[in-house]
Amino acid sequence: xxxxxxxxxxxxxxxxxxxxxxxxxxxxxxxxxxxxxxxxxxxxxxxxxxxxxxxxxxxxxxxxxxxxxxxxxxxxxxxxxxxxxxxxxxxxxxxxxxxxxxxxxxxxxxxxxxxxxxxxxxxxxxxxxxxxxxxxxxxxxxxxxxxxxxxxxxxxxxxxxxxxxxxxxxxxxxxxxxxxxxxxxxxxxxxxxxxxxxxxxxxxxxxxxxxxxxxxxxxxxxxxxxxxxxxxxxxxxxxxxxxxxxxxxxxxxxxxxxxxxxxxxxxxxxxxxxxxxxxxxxxxxxxxxxxxxxxxxxxxxxxxxxxxxxx
Ligand SMILES: [Zn+2]
Numbered sequence: 026x027x028x029x030x031x032x033x034x035x036x037x038x039x040x041x042x043x044x045x046x047x048x049x050x051x052x053x054x055x056x057x058x059x060x061x062x063x064x065x066x067x068x069x070x071x072x073x074x075x076x077x078x079x080x081x082x083x084x085x086x087x088x089x090x091x092x093x094x095x096x097x098x099x100x101x102x103x104x105x106x107x108x109x110x111x112x113x114x115x116x117x118x119x120x121x122x123x124x125x126x127x128x129x130x131x132x133x134x135x136x137x138x139x140x141x142x143x144x145x146x147x148x149x150x151x152x153x154x155x156x157x158x159x160x161x162x163x164x165x166x167x168x169x170x171x172x173x174x175x176x177x178x179x180x181x182x183x184x185x186x187x188x189x190x191x192x193x194x195x196x197x198x199x200x201x202x203x204x205x206x207x208x209x210x211x212x213x214x215x216x217x218x219x220x221x222x223x224x225x226x227x228x229x230x231x232x233x234x235x236x237x238x239x240x241x242x243x244x245x246x247x248x249x250x251x252x253x254x255x256x257x258x259x260x261x262x263x264x265x266x267x268x269x270x271x272x273x274x275x276x277x278x279x280x281x282x283x284x285x286x287x288x289x290x291x292x293x294x295x296x297x298x299x300x301x302x303x304x305x306x307x308x309x310x311x312x313x314x315x316x317x318x319x320x321x322x323x324x325x326x327x328x329x330x331x332x333x334x335x336x
Contacts (some may be wrong), residue, residue, distance in 0.1 A: 029059065038103050081283065081311060083329035089205055095261065095313075095321040096123055096129060097335065098122040100289030100296070101149035104240060104261060105130060106231060109204030113140035114157060115229065115240050116150040120177060123156030129320075130161070137162040137268035140203065144242030145169055145225045148177045165191055169214045170194045176287040181186035196229070197252075206233040212244070215251045223264060224248060228258060234327015239279065240271070251274035258311070259283045259323065266297020283330060284310040292316075 089109055092291040098118030103126055106113045112135050117126055137233070138161045143151040146168070158166070158181070166185060172178070180275055185192060199210040211228040218225035226242030237255070241248075241263035248263070249272055260281035263270035265288045284305045288296045299316065311332075313321050319335030 031147035063140060071077075072080075081330060081332040083331040085146065085324060085326040085331055087326055089326070089327045091206060091236075091327070092189065093238065093259075093323040094125060094129075095285050095287060095315060095323070097315040097318075098287070099124070099155075099315075100292040100294070101152065102242070102265075102287045103153070104269070104287075106203060106206070106238075107133070107135070107300050108206040108233060110310045111139045111204035112137070113142065113203050113208070114138050115142045116144055116242070117141075117153035117157050119149050121152070123153030126153050127156050127160045130157075135161070137164065137188075139167050140201075140208075141162040142227055142229065143168040143181065144227045144240075145222045146171060146173045146175070146178045146181075147158060147222055147243065148175065150242065151181050152177055155180040158184040158190070166190055166192050167210075167213075167227060168192045169218065169227055171214065171218050171225040172223065203231070204332075206231050210231075211239070211297045212248055212252065212256070215248055217247075221245070225323075226263075230255070233325055236325050236327055236330060238323075243267075243270075245269050246272045246275070253257060254278040256280045259285065262286045262297070262298075262305070264302070265289075265292070265294070266301045266314075267294065268298035268300045271304055273304050276308055276310075280308060281305070281310045283332065284312045284324070285323075286312065286314045288314055288316045290316040 056142060064257060092107045094105040101118040101122060102116040103118045104115045141157060141163055143154055195210045195213055197210055197212055201208050209230050211230050213227050214225040223243040223245050224247055225249065226244045228244055229240045231238045237257045238259040239257045240261040244263040246269060257279045260279055260282050266286040286297050313332060313334065315321065322333045325332045
């Protein structure tokens with residue numbers, strides 16, 4: 026009898042231990058749901074999955090991993106930053122990239138974009154924004170004050186008003202948090218932005234732990250000369266690697282370890298220019314390009330960066 030009682034007690038103990046462990050595991054998995062979804066997203070669709078490591082291998086520590094996707098949208102820009110379950114999209118490619126981007130972002134398990142930034146109203150940056158705005162729950166929309174009369178720009182304004190949202194033009198120096206990352210508006214247009222829309226580019230710098238990232242939009246040398254710049258680990262190169270951006274003086278201030286160029290294969294502008302590549306190489310930056318590498322995924326634990334590319 027005594028023996029039987031003991032066995033029953035043991036079974037009870039084992040059962041309650043199992044229940045506790047399962048509950049704990051569920052909690053842990055839910056706590057990092059975004060990264061779990063991303064891993065699933067990456068393995069679900071082999072056509073666009075990012076598999077090959079591009080040479081910057083790092084063992085990342087802990088659960089709080091910053092992820093930045095530099096989508097391959099040809100001769101255009103689109104970057105998605107995910108930090109502790111919050112997401113910010115900077116630019117949305119050309120008009121024809123809208124559906125692709127909506128699909129890619131949904132595949133990552135994201136239903137809300139906390140921040141959407143249209144760096145400046147050229148088609149290769151805001152083209153797909155109307156699709157994005159009508160497909161996701163949207164928090165803040167940041168765009169510069171300038172206007173243009175293209176159909177693309179009108180489409181974006183219509184999508185914004187259809188959802189009763191509004192555009193905010195943030196001031197230089199404005200700071201906000203994205204999950205566990207800190208963002209700062211480094212620039213939101215300079216003099217003559219109305220005449221040359223590239224000059225109106227919103228420039229955002231993101232800090233995560235010891236690592237920093239800067240997204241230049243299509244900023245030109247005039248933007249670079251308009252202020253001083255802090256050293257930043259990762260540079261989204263301005264204006265697709267044009268020689269009208271990325272002056273040696275600017276690059277010497279940023280001192281990027283990693284430089285990422287969003288650029289289309291055989292584009293008519295012949296971006297990126299050799300002089301830009303030379304300046305980046307001279308400072309020792311490792312260069313990744315969407316025309317050669319496809320979509321680029323950068324992950325960080327706040328101490329190190331790991332880059333994985335599609336091809
Ligand atoms: Zn552009």
